[in-house]
Amino acid sequence: MDEAADRTLPARNGRAARVTIHDVARASEVSIATASKALSGQGRMAVATRERVKEVAKALSFRPNAIARALLKQRSFTIGLLTDDTYGRFTLPVMAGISEALVDRGVSVFLCSVERDSAVGQSHVDAMLEKQVDGIIASGKRLDRRLSVDLSVVDVPVVYAYCEGPEGSIGFVSDDRAGACLAVERLMALGRRRIAHVTGPADFAVVPQRARGFAEALARAGLRPFTEHPMVGDWSEAWGFAAAERLLADPAGRPDAVFCGNDQIARGLIDALTLRGVAVPGDIAVVGFDNWEIFAAATRPPLTTVDMNLKDLGRHAGLTLLDLVEGRPVPPGVRALPCRLVVRRSCG
Amino acid sequence: MDEAADRTLPARNGRAARVTIHDVARASEVSIATASKALSGQGRMAVATRERVKEVAKALSFRPNAIARALLKQRSFTIGLLTDDTYGRFTLPVMAGISEALVDRGVSVFLCSVERDSAVGQSHVDAMLEKQVDGIIASGKRLDRRLSVDLSVVDVPVVYAYCEGPEGSIGFVSDDRAGACLAVERLMALGRRRIAHVTGPADFAVVPQRARGFAEALARAGLRPFTEHPMVGDWSEAWGFAAAERLLADPAGRPDAVFCGNDQIARGLIDALTLRGVAVPGDIAVVGFDNWEIFAAATRPPLTTVDMNLKDLGRHAGLTLLDLVEGRPVPPGVRALPCRLVVRRSCG
DNA sequence: TCAGTTTGGGAAAACGTTTTCGCAGCCGGT
DNA sequence: ACCGGCTGCGAAAACGTTTTCCCAAACTGA
Structure with a gap:
């Protein structure tokens, strides 16, 4: 010794x-x-x-030495995570979930942001493949957009998390339609009947999804939306603010609740209502979408909102990739994972 | 063939x-x-x-096969990035800089978030060391706090980026004092003379640093701060809002500019001023700190603010770690990297 | 022709593991 | 005394590279 x-x-x-x-x-x-x-x-x-x-x-x-073991076993216990979400709003929770699910299986995660330039993205992917990652998770900031790199030809398993993948791939997204139902059902359970929907640009896939959940939940209860069509604008506080003024100016009367397409819109809307002396949730209840803490917890009153459970989504993606890597069969297709309503005070 | x-x-x-x-x-x-x-x-x-x-x-x-090469050369071309910034506000830009600096040297980055629980943090570090990372970068959300894991005993080089390290280590932080000078000098150049400072909790190291820059810049110009001491509160919009009301209520008169400790405070302050009919920047110019786009670009008017150049900080940290890994000598100590003033409309 | 030099290319070791196979030695049963 | 089986452990191959010699063959000059 x-x-x-x-x-x-x-x-x-x-x-x-x-x-x-x-x-x-x-x-x-x-x-x-x-x-x-x-x-x-x-x-x-x-x-x-x-x-x-x-x-x-x-x-x-x-x-x-894990390197020596990897060489022998042809398995590096390493995966790659690709994202085009520089801001991290969506990817970070997803990443946390992946990491959490895999760390006690001894798997580490290479993180790469691919941005729009597909050349550097491709070089990142090449680097990962040379380092013999066991699999790759692609993640993004919009679930209706693809990454700029083509992963359909790589010879390791790939799963897509909060991101569009090619036909026949395996993906995980949040079930925004069901999430919207949750929000609306809550409002109805609280006795609200005249519910409006103020949301973002219609070319985001989530917008029609959330709108559909909104419409379906109302229909099931035999109610009609407060405005015939959802009010679409952009994802900003400014739009929420403007939408509130439009709603208040309507001679047909006021809604008693508004379901907003995201938390920024809800924030702007609440600000406008408060400014006009309309009580939230007394006169008008408000529910948002995203549970972006920095907004949802800072509004007055704190915002009830739909959380997309992104961490959970990451966990599922990680575990599924592991199944693939270890040869367990996984049927193709995209799974929509449930959202969760975070109740704060803005809905009464 | x-x-x-x-x-x-x-x-x-x-x-x-x-x-x-x-x-x-x-x-x-x-x-x-x-x-x-x-x-x-x-x-x-x-x-x-x-x-x-x-x-x-x-x-x-x-x-x-990079694994085989790594085994032979005793060099994995892989580094570990540790962070306790789950939210990613600070780490993500740092990470982007590191990645950008290292990718064309063939180095990939393992990302791990260590949170507060030091046991799982330690297991992350162990996993990295088993995977033979060439070095480790520790990063955080506060430059006056240490990570929950002890990196002083690992046998690979470590650098600290936006995070406190042990005595004699190598670190990179933003020069918040100089950044504050930049902001105040700008305000003075625009003719403002009665400048107040509204900032966050004094137990954050950045608070006295920014306050010192504020005071020094004023002193150099022969001016005195509008209030004898900086107004400290928390890092919230609500505090900015409240501070504005206090400033307006002061019988001694109003400031003609406010330098805020961060963008959220600035946001709340501008909201309050606008509400009171005080023109920004006409009556009172406002400058923030952080350049957190989601706030800085959304205020009315858009916020002039100090950017900490975190991406640059990441680049420096990455390149320095590489120096260490490749045996080039690097003197110990922490380097303060310059900030940059992002001019928008809130300062006139 | 011969010695010396250059050129083109290969054999083998090394990196740190895991795993298969086999070999002694021992024990118990007949 | 002999055979079969069990126990405890080691030799060696394998993973995919890089690099250090080394060796032929070709060429050079006299």
């Missing part, structure tokens, strides 16, 4: 040489085969031997 | 077997040694041979 202990000869330009399983074997006076089996719990051997090896390994603070 | 071309026998549970340098060598009718040298540009050989090997490699779409 002392023989190995003083083997801290400098190497690797100044840093201590790594301690390998050879060192452990030598110090335990067994072969490397036995050392390996002792540490991995495989193989037959005297329990005394196994314990001795384990103790020596700990004493030397042996850390197995 | 056909001999190798039909060697696409299935392996790796269903997926095509990887093409290795052996395949390239066989198809080019050279040894693997020659193939390696041909592809890497090393060694002497007939130019015809080199070209032939290269063409065959391209035809087979050969991708060198």
